[in-house]
Structure formats: C-alpha cells, structure tokens
Amino acid sequence: MPNTYGNRTLTEWLTLVLGVVIVLVGLFFVIGGADLAMLGGSVYYVLCGILLVASGVFMVMGRTLGAFLYLGALAYTWIWSLWEVGFSPVDLLPRDFGPTLLGILVALTIPVLRRMETRRTLRGAV
Amino acid sequence: MRRSHLLATAACATLAWAPLVANAQFAPAGSGGAPTSTVPGPGNGSSSSFEPTENTPAAKSRFSGPSPYAPQAPGVNAANLPDIGSMDPNDVPQMVPQQSANPAAGDWAAYGHDDSQMRYSPLSEITPQNADQLKVAFVYHTGSHPRPGQTNKWAAETTPIKVGDGLYMCSAQNDIMKLDPTTGKEIWRHNINEKYEAIPYTAACKGVTYFTSSQVPEGQPCHNRILEGTLDMRLIAVDAATGNLCPNFGNGGQVNLMQGMGESVPGFVSMTTPPPIVNGVVVVNHEVLDGQRRWAPSGVIRGYDAESGKFLWAWDVNRPDDHSQPTGNNHYSRGTPNSWAAMTGDNALGLVYVPTGNSASDYYSALRSDAENKVSSAVVALDVKTGSPRWVFQTVHKDVWDYDIGSQATLMDMPGPDGQPVPALIMPTKRGQTFVLDRRDGKPILPVEERPAPSPGVIPGDPRSPTQPWSTGFPALRVPDLKEKDMWGMSPIDQLFCRIKFRRANYVGEFTPPSVDKPWIEYPGYNGGSDWGSMSYDPQSGILIANWNITPMYDQLVTRKKADQLGLMPVDDPNYKPGGGGAEGNGAMDGTPYGIVVTPFWDQYTGMMCNRPPYGMITAIDMKHGQKVLWQHPLGTARANGPWGLPTGLPWEIGTPNNGGSVVTAGGLVFIAAATDNQIRAIDEHTGKVVWSAVLPGGGQANPMTYEANGHQYVAIMAGGHHFMMTPVSDQLVVYALPDHKG
Numbered sequence: 001m002p003n004t005y006g007n008r009t010l011t012e013w014l015t016l017v018l019g020v021v022i023v024l025v026g027l028f029f030v031i032g033g034a035d036l037a038m039l040g041g042s043v044y045y046v047l048c049g050i051l052l053v054a055s056g057v058f059m060v061m062g063r064t065l066g067a068f069l070y071l072g073a074l075a076y077t078w079i080w081s082l083w084e085v086g087f088s089p090v091d092l093l094p095r096d097f098g099p100t101l102l103g104i105l106v107a108l109t110i111p112v113l114r115r116m117e118t119r120r121t122l123r124g125a126v
Numbered sequence: 127m128r129r130s131h132l133l134a135t136a137a138c139a140t141l142a143w144a145p146l147v148a149n150a151q152f153a154p155a156g157s158g159g160a161p162t163s164t165v166p167g168p169g170n171g172s173s174s175s176f177e178p179t180e181n182t183p184a185a186k187s188r189f190s191g192p193s194p195y196a197p198q199a200p201g202v203n204a205a206n207l208p209d210i211g212s213m214d215p216n217d218v219p220q221m222v223p224q225q226s227a228n229p230a231a232g233d234w235a236a237y238g239h240d241d242s243q244m245r246y247s248p249l250s251e252i253t254p255q256n257a258d259q260l261k262v263a264f265v266y267h268t269g270s271h272p273r274p275g276q277t278n279k280w281a282a283e284t285t286p287i288k289v290g291d292g293l294y295m296c297s298a299q300n301d302i303m304k305l306d307p308t309t310g311k312e313i314w315r316h317n318i319n320e321k322y323e324a325i326p327y328t329a330a331c332k333g334v335t336y337f338t339s340s341q342v343p344e345g346q347p348c349h350n351r352i353l354e355g356t357l358d359m360r361l362i363a364v365d366a367a368t369g370n371l372c373p374n375f376g377n378g379g380q381v382n383l384m385q386g387m388g389e390s391v392p393g394f395v396s397m398t399t400p401p402p403i404v405n406g407v408v409v410v411n412h413e414v415l416d417g418q419r420r421w422a423p424s425g426v427i428r429g430y431d432a433e434s435g436k437f438l439w440a441w442d443v444n445r446p447d448d449h450s451q452p453t454g455n456n457h458y459s460r461g462t463p464n465s466w467a468a469m470t471g472d473n474a475l476g477l478v479y480v481p482t483g484n485s486a487s488d489y490y491s492a493l494r495s496d497a498e499n500k501v502s503s504a505v506v507a508l509d510v511k512t513g514s515p516r517w518v519f520q521t522v523h524k525d526v527w528d529y530d531i532g533s534q535a536t537l538m539d540m541p542g543p544d545g546q547p548v549p550a551l552i553m554p555t556k557r558g559q560t561f562v563l564d565r566r567d568g569k570p571i572l573p574v575e576e577r578p579a580p581s582p583g584v585i586p587g588d589p590r591s592p593t594q595p596w597s598t599g600f601p602a603l604r605v606p607d608l609k610e611k612d613m614w615g616m617s618p619i620d621q622l623f624c625r626i627k628f629r630r631a632n633y634v635g636e637f638t639p640p641s642v643d644k645p646w647i648e649y650p651g652y653n654g655g656s657d658w659g660s661m662s663y664d665p666q667s668g669i670l671i672a673n674w675n676i677t678p679m680y681d682q683l684v685t686r687k688k689a690d691q692l693g694l695m696p697v698d699d700p701n702y703k704p705g706g707g708g709a710e711g712n713g714a715m716d717g718t719p720y721g722i723v724v725t726p727f728w729d730q731y732t733g734m735m736c737n738r739p740p741y742g743m744i745t746a747i748d749m750k751h752g753q754k755v756l757w758q759h760p761l762g763t764a765r766a767n768g769p770w771g772l773p774t775g776l777p778w779e780i781g782t783p784n785n786g787g788s789v790v791t792a793g794g795l796v797f798i799a800a801a802t803d804n805q806i807r808a809i810d811e812h813t814g815k816v817v818w819s820a821v822l823p824g825g826g827q828a829n830p831m832t833y834e835a836n837g838h839q840y841v842a843i844m845a846g847g848h849h850f851m852m853t854p855v856s857d858q859l860v861v862y863a864l865p866d867h868k869g
Binding site: 025028029032033035036039040041042045077084085090091093094095097098099 | 610611614615616617618619620621622623625626628629630738739
C-alpha cells in the first residue's frame with residue numbers, strides 16, 4: 001500500500017494532531033469514567049470516552065468517519081448535559097464549552113479528511 | 127477553633143462565554159424535636175477529662191510535644207512581665223457611661239460601631255445617588271508587612287474605631303496608633319515591639335477598645351484609654367491622648383495573659399480581637415492554634431479590672447467551680463474549647479456573649495470531657511461578676527468539623543409575642559445556620575429544631591450526636607447538600623477529576639463523620655457560612671446583611687504512623703520546624719490516635735474549587751417581616767481569580783470566597799470588601815444593586831467602618847490582604863469620601 005502519510009499538507013498535519021488530542025482525551029474519559037462508573041457515578045464519561053477514542057483513531061487514519069463520530073459524541077454530550085443540569089449556563093459551561101470548541105475544529109477537518117479519503121481511493125485505483 | 131480561611135478562588139476564563147446565572151437555593155425545611163443544651167445520644171460524653179497529670183510520663187516520640195507541666199519556652203512572656211495579682215470582682219469600681227454605649231452620630235466607638243455591634247451608622251451624607259463619586263481621601267501605611275525572609279502570614283483584618291478627634295487602630299503586629307480622621311496623619315504611635323515568632327496562624331489585629339476611666343479624673347493621663355490584646359498575649363492599656371502606657375494598669379500598662387497557661391511556645395496562643403469591657407470588667411479570649419495536640423494550652427476566658435488590670439475571674443471549662451488563677455506549677459485545664467471570635471458585652475444584663483470554638487484536636491472527640499461537650503461551638507453567656515455561665519446555646523453538638531463560631535454576636539430587639547421588644551442576639555455560624563436568641567436566657571426566639579444527623583461509619587469509640595440543631599425560622603445561608611452533578615471545572619476533564627474525587631469520599635451531608643479509610647467531604651466546611659466578618663443590621667429598616675461562603679473541604683484522618691510519616695508534629699515539639707509540617711491545614715493532633723489532613727475540595731492541579739460557583743454570596747434579610755430574603759446575589763468578581771491562580775480580569779460576579787463583613791448606613795448603603803477580587807463596594811441596601819466599587823491596593827479582608835469628621839462622611843477599609851485567601855498583602859488603610867464641593 002502506498003504511503004498515505006507522506007507529503008502531508010499543513011491542514012492534514014493539524015487534523016492528525018487533533019485526532020491524537022481526541023484519542024488522549026478519550027483515553028482519560030475511558031479510564032477515569034470507568035473509575036467513576038464503578039464508584040457509582042455517571043456512566044456518561046466512559047461511554048463518551050469510547051466514542052472519542054474511536055473518533056480519534058479514525059481521524060488519525062484519515063477517515064471522515066472519525067469526524068462524524070466526534071460530532072455524534074458531541075450531540076450525546078449536549079443531550080446528556082441538558083438532561084443532567086437543564087438550561088443552566090454556568091453548569092453547561094464545563095460540560096459543553098470545550099467539547100463544542102473542539103467540535104468546530106473537527107467540523108473544519110471534514111473537507112480535509114474527505115480529500116485524504118479521495119486521494120487514498122484514487123491511489124488504490126491506480 | 128481559629129480562623130479559617132479558604133484559598134482557592136475559582137473562576138475561569140471561559141466564563142466569558144456564559145452570562146453568570148448563579149442563584150443559591152435554600153436548604154429545605156424539615157421537622158424535628160426541640161433544641162437541647164446537652165449532648166444527645168448514648169456514649170456522647172465521658173465522665174471526666176483524661177488530661178495528663180504532673181506524674182504522667184512524657185511521650186518519647188520525636189513527634190510529640192512536651193508535658194503540659196514543662197516550663198514555657200523563652201519568648202512566650204515576650205515582655206517579661208511579672209505576675210498580676212487578683213482582686214474581688216465585687217470591688218470593681220462602678221463604670222461611667224462609655225462612648226460605645228451611645229456614640230456621637232459621627233463616631234464609630236467600638237469594633238461593631240457600638241455596644242450592640244450592629245455595624246450600623248446613622249450617617250447619611252453618602253447615598254445610593256452620590257456614592258459613585260467617592261474618591262480616596264487618604265491612605266495610611268501601618269508599616270506592618272512581611273520582611274525579606276519572612277513567610278507571609280499577614281492578614282491585618284483591622285477595623286479602626288473613631289472617637290472624637292481620633293481614629294484609633296492597630297497594625298497587624300499590634301502597634302497602636304491615633305490618626306487625624308480627616309488627613310490620616312499620625313498623631314501618635316505606640317510601638318509594642320512584637321516579634322515575628324509571636325505570629326500564630328495569621329498576623330491579625332481586628333481592633334482596639336476605647337475605655338473611659340471612672341477613677342482617673344478628666345484631663346489626667348489615662349482618663350481615656352485604648353486597650354488592646356496582642357498576638358504575644360499581652361493586655362495593653364495606653365492613654366488615648368498621648369499613646370503612653372497607663373502606669374496604673376497592670377505592670378506599667380501591660381498584663382501578661384500567659385500567666386497560668388502552663389507549657390507553651392510563641393505563636394501557639396494569641397489574641398486577635400478587641401476585648402469588650404462590661405461593667406468595668408475587660409474580658410479576654412484567645413485563639414489556640416488548630417490541630418496541634420489534644421493537650422494544647424487552655425481556652426480559658428478571663429476577666430480583668432479595666433481600671434487596674436488586676437485579675438478578677440477565670441472561666442475554665444474543666445474547673446467549673448474554681449474561678450481563681452492557678453498557683454505554683456498548676457495551669458488552666460488543657461485543650462478546652464477556645465474562643466477566637468470577637469465577644470459582645472451587655473452592660474444591662476451584666477453578661478458577655480462568648481462565641482466558642484472547639485476543644486483542641488478538632489476532628490477527634492473521644493478524649494473530651496462532658497463539660498467541654500456542653501460548651502463547645504456554642505454561645506456562652508458569662509456573668510461578668512462571677513465568670514460563671516448564665517446560659518449556653520450550642521450550635522453544633524460534639525463538633526468534629528471545625529464549625530467553631532467565628533462571628534461576633536449582634537444585639538438587637540425582636541418583637542415579642544405581646545408586642546413588647548425582646549432583647550435578642552443574632553449568632554451567625556459557619557454552618558450557615560443563624561440563631562436568634564433571647565439574651566436573657568438563651569432561649570431561641572426563632573424556632574430551632576433538633577434534626578437527625580446520620581453518621582455511618584464513625585471512628586471506634588467516638589460516636590457522633592444523633593441530632594443537630596437547625597434554625598428553621600431563618601433563611602439558611604448555604605446551598606443544598608452537594609451532588610456529583612454539582613462538580614465543576616473549565617472542561618469535562620477537570621470536571622471528571624472532581625466527580626471522581628467526590629465519589630471517592632464519604633459524604634452524607636453536613637454531618638458526615640470523620641473517616642480514616644477514605645476522605646470525607648465537609649460542607650459548609652470550616653470557611654463556609656458566616657465567618658468572622660459577622661453581620662450588619664439596620665435597626666431602622668430592619669434589614670440584616672450577611673455575606674457567606676460556599677467552600678467545601680476535603681478531609682481525612684490519618685493513623686498516627688501515617689501522621690509521623692507526613693512529618694506532622696505540634697508547634698511546641700522541640701523538633702518542629704516552621705513550614706516543616708503541620709501548623710496549617712494538616713495537623714498532628716498529638717495525643718489522639720489520629721492526625722488530620724485538610725484541604726479545600728478543589729482540583730489541586732488547577733487550584734479551582736471542585737464545586738460549581740458561586741463561592742461567595744451576600745444576602746439581605748428583612749427581620750421585621752418574617753425573615754424574608756429581600757435580595758441575594760454572588761459577591762465578588764472573577765477579575766483577580768482564575769485557574770492556576772491567574773487573574774482573568776473578568777468583571778462577572780462569579781461570587782468568590784469572602785472574609786470580612788459589612789457596614790450598613792442610614793444613607794441606605796451597604797459597604798463591603800471581603801471578596802477575593804480586592805474591591806470595595808457600595809450596595810443599595812434595599813435593592814442589592816452595586817452602585818460603586820473601587821479596586822484596593824491589597825485584599826479587603828477586613829470589616830469596613832464609616833465616620834464623620836469636619837462635616838464629611840468617610841468610609842475606611844484596611845486593605846491588608848489575606849495570606850490564606852491568597853490576596854495581595856499591603857499595610858494600607860484606605861479612606862474614601864465624597865469630593866469636597868466647597869473646596
């Protein structure tokens with residue numbers, strides 16, 4: 001298989017870094033969230049962590065699915081947080097502000113990931 | 127015992143995103159029994175004290191303090207004062223009417239304005255309409271601040287008093303001065319040469335007391351006197367006109383308050399509040415450093431003759447029938463509850479209201495006597511003729527949470543059942559429960575209920591009280607018990623960290639008992655609710671102003687072995703090194719089976735509190751119409767706080783931890799600093815609207831005061847900062863006034 005990781009553009013590098021960040025956050029969520037769930041706490045974090053790890057891994061692989069998984073996790077996060085604290089800005093802040101910022105960045109990577117996928121398909125076709 | 131403070135300010139840069147909507151809710155009311163003055167439940171109280179005798183072998187461990195019978199260390203009696211003699215309390219001369227009984231309209235004659243300690247001034251030049259024009263009139267430097275090489279233990283907490291032509295105050299290290307109230311120029315200054323070693327937890331001097339003698343004729347030196355209790359345990363009297371020591375008071379103007387205290391080291395025991403003078407009796411209390419050892423020096427309360435400085439009586443909890451000074455090698459009983467809050471005098475009833483703290487070793491109660499259990503964390507009304515309690519009202523039974531009372535009681539009248547005013551006392555507490563009592567007999571005026579206090583998993587041999595008192599007729603100054611979803615942070619990452627921390631701890635509400643196997647959460651916690659700032663009350667409008675904290679703690683008992691590994695040792699241990707373990711937060715609790723580890727309930731990596739904001743609130747309560755909340759909002763902005771201690775510069779009222787109280791005026795304004803945003807504010811008393819604010823040169827952790835001089839109203843605040851609140855230290859008293867339109 002040709003080296004799909006060669007000759008990356010800057011945006012592709014940034015996408016890769018974003019994917020790695022999401023994997024790391026996801027791992028923290030999985031490990032910490034499992035701990036929390038076993039202590040009788042919320043299961044949101046461990047479930048969200050699994051989604052995030054998958055999302056990050058696919059993004060690192062240059063798959064658009066990664067970005068959509070993240071957006072799915074973000075939707076889950078919003079629904080969960082509104083269920084948990086309602087429309088209380090001060091309580092939504094820690095739950096949704098960072099993830100939404102990250103979500104905007106992830107949305108911006110969708111064209112990049114598409115391009116990477118197209119290139120891979122083309123290479124596969126050659 | 128002692129001051130309590132909270133660090134940890136929290137606020138977050140990302141707040142810019144969110145309009146701050148943070149309303150505290152009140153804890154729900156419930157049902158329960160009648161209040162009790164004795165500790166309820168079986169096993170709650172041992173028959174006698176376990177205090178070591180002279181023949182008890184001294185502990186051999188290098189982590190233990192010396193025998194209570196060992197001599198006091200050099201420097202404890204810093205001024206080398208000889209012992210003071212005693213006199214019969216019946217021989218105390220009749221006191222002349224004092225300035226503080228009925229101050230001139232423009233004066234502020236006592237710590238809380240006057241004998242009622244209402245913190246209310248009848249001045250009305252400054253109003254909600256013109257407060258925004260307030261400007262700095264002058265700044266006075268006390269000269270007390272950390273020198274190079276000294277740890278910052280400063281928090282001056284000073285409130286000046288104003289009588290006639292002088293503003294009288296003390297520096298954080300107890301130098302006394304008289305200032306010109308219009309210019310801040312020093313008229314005299316009396317240096318008392320206090321050593322740095324004498325600073326206990328905090329270098330604080332909340333104020334001085336003005337006394338007019340009945341024995342020295344007017345015009346003679348020391349007719350009017352300034353009295354002060356010091357960090358190094360001296361009671362000092364100087365002439366108000368010159369600042370010279372009063373030769374006929376004590377030993378050349380000073381009394382050694384370490385007399386009869388037994389073994390101690392400098393900084394273990396100290397005075398930080400202005401002593402009240404009741405019917406000629408000056409009553410002194412003192413703070414004992416928290417968490418050191420079970421047999422710490424006594425929390426004894428003593429009365430002295432305000433004219434001669436001679437000893438009158440002692441109230442020593444474990445020697446209830448002996449009011450004399452100990453002789454020979456004896457000492458006041460060790461480890462008894464100490465009182466570090468400002469006391470309130472009542473000349474009409476001949477009482478002094480003592481807000482008590484806890485027995486030494488705050489978090490372990492199995493070694494306390496019955497007598498201690500009856501009076502700890504209580505309001506004790508002592509008869510100033512005898513030194514015996516006339517009544518006791520306990521706010522926490524068998525306290526192991528450091529819910530010692532930090533506030534001063536405020537005296538006021540409540541409407542009685544037959545329409546006649548009842549002499550009442552308002553006692554705020556760290557629990558956020560405010561008790562309103564009949565000061566003649568200590569009976570609650572507003573309902574108080576004993577409610578069950580579940581306490582699973584108690585320490586063996588140390589059962590908790592099955593019930594605790596709740597003031598059900600007064601708004602609770604707290605938020606409901608914490609839940610996992612109340613955990614906060616900048617992001618889900620630190621929020622998750624705090625949620626795990628929450629779940630890893632024991633927590634069944636306010637009275638979760640101490641535990642060894644895992645941490646426990648304490649909310650309201652030792653800085654929670656109302657601390658030493660106390661409350662202010664406007665008797666005209668009937669509005670009571672309270673500022674309070676929402677700052678939970680995260681505590682754990684540790685075995686003796688673990689405590690030794692942590693290097694925890696009492697301050698009087700010969701091996702103790704300053705900063706080498708244990709004087710603040712964590713404590714050795716030497717003499718008990720456990721040490722204590724105390725931290726704020728925070729994310730230690732970001733320095734932000736784990737619970738959601740607000741962390742500090744201000745509330746106005748209508749005392750004339752059923753104790754309704756008139757307004758309530760967060761106090762303090764995020765401007766000087768943020769993650770990793772970084773200031774965010776944000777003007778949002780997030781509600782920060784606050785230390786220091788308020789003033790209310792006939793002009794319809796509340797003046798308050800207190801919050802960790804280093805600002806002073808003027809708030810409309812009736813609406814809660816902030817009509818003016820100004821940035822101070824240091825933290826405003828002090829009670830402000832207001833006075834009139836030369837026809838103008840001034841507002842003074844000591845911007846001394848607070849080491850534990852992590853606000854900038856300064857030595858500046860800042861005084862504001864409206865611009866002089868005539869000039």
